[in-house]
Amino acid sequence: MVWDWLAAAVAKLGALLIRPKEQKPLKDHSFRQTNILGKIENTFIIRNPTTNEFLIGQYGALPKEVLETMRKQFDSTKSRQAELPEIRLFRNDFHDEIVKFQDHLEREEDLLRTISPYIEPEYASIFWLGSYAKEAYDQDDRRKADEIKSQVGHQYGSDGRKLCNLYVKGYISDMFQHYLGAIFESARDKSEIGVHLNTLIRRLIRFSEYIFFIHRGSDIDGIASTIRGGVQGGVEFIALHAASVPNIERTEKIIQAVGLDFLEANGYNVIQERPKSTASIPFFDVYVTPGKNGVDRRVDDEGGPPSTVLGRR
């Protein structure tokens, strides 16, 4: 599809706003085309999100009535005028990301679709982003997943990033699958459901004080010290999660710094779930919980060497 020459023609011809009669090819390749067209001087693109139609226009010929429509839409002192379209302005190197994210939201998991209307907007947003990052991991696109989590950190801070990580590792879905039915059955109205769900999320954030997602900036000695303090204080659950070889090595150093003997002596089990050797992004999960004495052995999914579960003998 040669949209570049078309946009160049529009730029020369003047006040044209055109669209292809057959939209399917443009729709199929829309992700790369918005950037291509944006490079043609004095042209711009309009997308109709409802129909996914694209149009090419000449920027210099933008009518005053369109600017006036924007002015009304962007005036926070006035209520939205329903007869006017909602106009959103995007830089051409950001729009494709927007479309991909919105496409992802349309495939949103049932759980998020169920709880989003009840929970605080920040939580809903973080879970959507967690789901988006998880999809990237599932597609072996670690760079994208890391970028999403980094942007979550910028928007919501370290608590937000942690909540996002908790979503990726399945804590959120596990928690809600356990409680959701009972909450919906017992709550009297929508407001009460919201109170219960938001309380659960806040509790999980507190509970996650001893859940660590290891990354390149993780302080090995600091985390080891926190874990030792938690063990001495009798915390009920400690977990370390790592993705990629360097982070797995950091995690192993943390466990070494804490000391398996120290954990055993305090009556804690250590479950180390070894990464699958064939995974393109190796994951490593370690769970530390107070438990029964003895040594259990687990076999990983591929029949590899068993992971070891240590406990006080």
Added chain:
Amino acid sequence: MTEYEQVEWDELLREKQLDFILTRDQLVDIIKQLGHTIDDEDYILDRSTGERTLAIDVEEIKASDLAAALPGSEVFLRKNIASFSQYLAERGL
């Protein structure tokens, strides 16, 4: 070969929602036409108060960092998908 048709603005302005996909310069130009100004350090100034505008991440935003302007209470975004997600969540979408 793909055929094209010309579209009248009147027709387009009857749609429910439109995304304008613009270059960096075009986006800043529209913001200015909507009444905002840019200070010497490239920060966007609020058209009512003249103070530096805050993006949805509650930090001052430079014109060169502006990646989206969204209607309602006039939300400015950096190139950050988490900011856009927050915008959607606040609108209950």
